[in-house]
Amino acid sequence: MKSLRVLSAMVVAVLIVGLVAACAPAATPPPVEAPPTEVPPTEPPPKKRVLGVTFSWPTWIDPAVGSDFSSTSSLCNLYDSLVFPNTAGGVDPQVAESWEASDDGLTWTFHLKKGIKFHNGSELTASDVAFSMNRLLEIGEGLAYVFLGVVERATALDDYTVEFKLVEPSGLFLISLIRLYIADEQEVMDNIVTPGPYGDKGDYGKEYLMTHDTGSGPYKVKEFPLEEYLLMEKYEDWFGTFAPNAPDEVRFIATTEAATVRTLMSRQELEITDQWQTIEALNALGEIEGVDVAAFPVLTEFYYMIHTKKPPTDDVHFRRAMAYAFDYDAAVALEWPGTQQSRGPVPAITAGHNADVFVFQRDLDKAREELALSAYADKLDEYSVEVHWITEVPAEEKWALLFQANMAEIGIDVDIVGTPWMSVVEETASQEASPHIVTIYVSADFPEAGSLLKVRYHSDAAPTWSQNEWLLDPALDAKIDDALLTVDPDERYAKYKDLQDEIVDLCPSIFLYDQVQKHGYQSAYVDWPAARGEVIPVMGYTMFAPVIGVTGP
């Protein structure tokens, strides 16, 4: 008891010291007598407009590292790019004033606007653009896959002219530049850590850029406590235009926990929720006064990727039988109202989408007819089809169970296996290890059909998670390559449409639905263009804060 008394006394003493310290006047220099002046009445500072958004974490704000939704949402606010995506699926000039391509399509030259300032006050020049591209290519992470194998090298010709040498012509090169976020070369190189994995460039500034930005974008990093939130503040000298009520601060919060999100929304401490809330959670959010659910189509499609080199799904008639037996209406009904069954291998909002492509509908008679034509018609009891769904997306199990029930109706035995994402990445790297079917959402990098067709059906992408089909069809590869090399958009789109017909005919996938991205948001005081249908169809850009108006709470 004595020691307890001593402890109590110590605690009280600490509190008293704290109180005394708090009450003590701060150490200040001796006062200087100033001439008497009339003090104007002070007004309270205007309340800051804050936009809070929850995200699945982590967020990487290094332009050579980040590539997911929260990272791209951050990068487009912190950095500028040569061109900027628009709602029509094309690009507008941003840092670039103009550009031209050589006749052979191998050299692209960009002329930059003058006077663009980085957040540290130095001017953005062509050297920074070239540096950002070359750094991305050398590190090879994050969004580098967009340029690897396409861009050979970037060179600054003078302060305001930058040249890109391509490995081969590419119809997607211009639009791909929306993913080249321009960093300040000087600031990055001033903060490299040596030794590091990149020789004389040390760590190439990776450690510094995990928590600092070196961009010129509309917002700059204010605070970035680990795994808690990213707080960005308005960069008043940004060369672009802010909406009248654009947020003064943008806070990306590291949580997707439904109860937390709901509480924050009801307290008006959160303006827009993450996209991972369940339908039940979204319905609950919609019941909060002043909160609505915004749902808009994005460049993402939900596929059942069918292995075309493994029995029994190596038989096109077997695959078509499954495609006819699946109940698409029931599958779509499991999603958010307004979700549409996919029409072919690319989402309907993608430029170059073929609206006239054949679409499978549930028809058990046709399914049985196709099954009878397959080489496995008499051997169904010898095979079972293994479907792997991603355990990190629990809702996928619903569709897997529906698929299993539908296939049982035509005598196909289906095993469904919940599989962690990284195991799927590993097993799809090998033709032998890939299962019969994997259920995956795949997003187009750019709002153009070719970017998706390449990763979904070209042999180059076969040993990746974005393709379980293993088509390995040289003729199809040649046609995809040819379409991507076509610089004229109309001609390119026509080739994409032919490709979609051909792919549907091979039936290498079941095309379930085009994903609708859903967010709860404070409709009472947030003017969010995406909620009004003005969607920039590129990952991350729906959270481009300068165009979002915040008038409350």
Add this chain to the structure above:
Amino acid sequence: MSFIAFIVRRLVHSIFVLLGLSVVIFIISRIMPGDPARMAVGARAPQWAVDNLREQMHLEDPLYAQYYYWLRDALHGDFGISLVTRRRVADDIKEVFPATLELTLFAGIIMGGAGIGLGTLSAWHKDKWIDNVLRVVSYLGVVTPSFVFAILFLLLFGMSLKWMPTMGRISADVSRPSSVTGLLIIDSLLAGNLRAFFDALWHLILPGIALAMSGLAQEARITRSTMSDNLTKDYIASARSLGIPEKVIMRKFLLKPSLIPTVSILGLDFAGTMSSAFLVEFIFNWPGMSRYGINAMLRKDLNAIAAVIMILGVVFIIVNIAVDLVIAQLDPRIRLAPGRGE
């Protein structure tokens, strides 16, 4: 001498325990499914980027060589680079450990204080209505996971009543004190920033109580049970027959010996809370080490997993030694046992 010998012996034992723990966790983290390098650089990164990272991390070397590199660096306080945050794990830990420590210390105080208090009350009023109510409540507390309390508190006090803050360690409009200990309530007092002190304390209440509930109920049950047993002992009857006031009997003769099992369990509960706080930390968006550790496991962040588990191991050992010391003070028989105390 013997007290120092006791401490030294426990510390020597601890070194072997930690060494064993490091081997086990190292092997488990290496044989988990999924390529950590691929996970770190992204599913679409070229293979050469994955291979480069594997080389940097010695992942191509035999397991024993990897362990050697890891142990050599860990002994110098370098747990390597996190595959997720891309920073030194030691730097990450410096940020997240104080947050969890502050939360669990707060929860531990509630667990100990309220648990012992309610247990004593219950034992003192054994088989009366107050005892019956407390027993039912403590049963509920033991069987209800802390995350259920966390969600209930969040929805009730955060969403419906809007009384309490629901996210993080401090409000956005309150300036953080500069970090001295990393514990915000201590740092704010040191800085003389009372606004930050009360704000940080306010933020601790819901997650702290949610985290403490299960342990609190456990401590109450154990205290009640031990005190009830001791109440029937001859020495208590003897003390009563001598006319010693009930309050003195309670304080001097009953409470002290009855606390031994409670303190043992309290120590384990406290250390366990540090590792099991992740759901509470998720719900209240508390940037703590428990959440960091679980995220590391989900993302196969090898170095972070190993560091977090080693730190938890050290915490368990320290708490156990502390518990032994407290028990030795409470029970002279333990203190005076040969080779154990003085």
